[in-house]
Amino acid sequence: MPVQAIAWSPSGAVRIVDQRALPEDFATRDLESVAAVADAIRHLQVRGAPLIGIAAAMGLVAGLRDDRGLARGAFLAKLEGHAAVLAATRPTAVNLRWALDRMLAAARETPGEGGALWERLQVEATAIWEEDRAMCRKIGEHGLALLPDGAKVLTHCNAGALATGGIGTALAPIYLAHEAGRQVQVFAGESRPVLQGARLTAWELTHAGIPCTVIADAAAGALMRAAQVDVVLVGADHIARNGDFANKIGTYGLAVLAFHHSVPFYCCAPSSTIDLGLADGDAIPIEQRPAEEVKTLAGRPVAPAEAGALNPAFDVTPARYVTGYVTDRGVVKPPFA
Structure with missing residues (x-):
């Protein structure tokens, strides 16, 4: 459960x-x-x-x-x-x-x-x-067709039950595939610097009895090159009218890698995440979080105190890299109206 x-x-x-x-x-x-x-x-x-x-x-x-x-x-x-x-x-x-x-x-x-x-x-x-x-x-029902038996799916950050009031967005199709008896292999990017993928996605999936493998964020390209990823499913914090969307930092890089390796890349989000008043992703405000999140790990320093750190919590993925948007209204494409 x-x-x-x-x-x-x-x-x-x-x-x-x-x-x-x-x-x-x-x-x-x-x-x-x-x-x-x-x-x-x-x-x-x-x-x-x-x-x-x-x-x-x-x-x-x-x-x-x-x-x-x-x-x-x-x-x-x-x-x-x-x-x-x-x-x-x-x-x-x-x-x-x-x-x-x-x-x-x-x-x-x-x-x-x-x-x-x-x-x-x-x-x-x-x-x-x-x-x-x-x-x-x-969202899970509309995305279920993307996960046949044996599918290998890569996700980033945590867009599951811990991020929503229900079974999640990007993880919702995975939960329903598991419920239907399909064998799905999930790769969860660790999601530095706060490790939402390693700490949260891996925890909630294994808690529900779904096999999950944590990978270093930098390993995603190697997995795709080795044909170990069939589809990428990610969530979204803000979607512009043209389909550009903000999600956890590192999502943009995953989208570019998926595009290069011809791996389908889907953004999963409720319709309430679509901001019709925002023309494109350039206007999405990006939260800057404390440098200490980057410079420490589990309370221990991993960088010199004298070093600076950049810590944008999100990046913006251009719509051209997105195969489709799995929403509560179906799998759709922009522009949204």
Whole structure:
């Protein structure tokens, strides 16, 4: 069974799997406030574009539990302040802003005072979560045909159950292939510098009984040259109207390698990740993360203190390298409308 990465706690807090603790320790945390949710997103305890959107929506509900007695104007003002805090945590993932905008719109459209607005927010946040779960399943169903029995698939970072409200995006077809009894060999790129592929993808797949082999990121080209990769499946944090998309740093290089070796390369994402207001990938904001993530590994220095480090969390893959986009609406091609 795939892991469930998020839930409501009995007290109404946001319960998450602390992803910085994996694979050594499976620990859950109850986030009682907007500040706690924002901190968890910022420090990658909860991550993945769909999941941080869900967590932010649920965080608004948890953070406003004690404000249900406020008058309408005061409640909306507090809601807007909380939304601004959450929106500032990670700039690249479009699902974060999409979920927050949806929550703000739901509150503004609901008549009544703070209590009525809070009730609507709770319903809306739960709907965002459950819709994502359904979209993940649809992505898996539409991508299942890409994975015949015996397929060898390469993935990057973590776009599975730990990154969404359901069974994932890029990993969704793999879960359904396994469910159908197909033998699929998964290669997971380690995904430096935070090792989401090694720590998270390998953990959740083996946890579900699916064989997985971790590779150094630099080994991908050699595997393709040796005809050991039939298809590449990756997720996305932000897709522009023309099909350019941002995903974990290293995705662009994988796409170029796949193109050179004639290996099909698919981007898997819910339709909510497509930003119709963005013409192309040049305008996608790229988050710059701390240099220490590059210069240390498991708490130990791997570079001299005097050396600088560049740490963009994402890169942008041009649409021309993408075979297709596996979404909840089917396998599609840009431009999107």
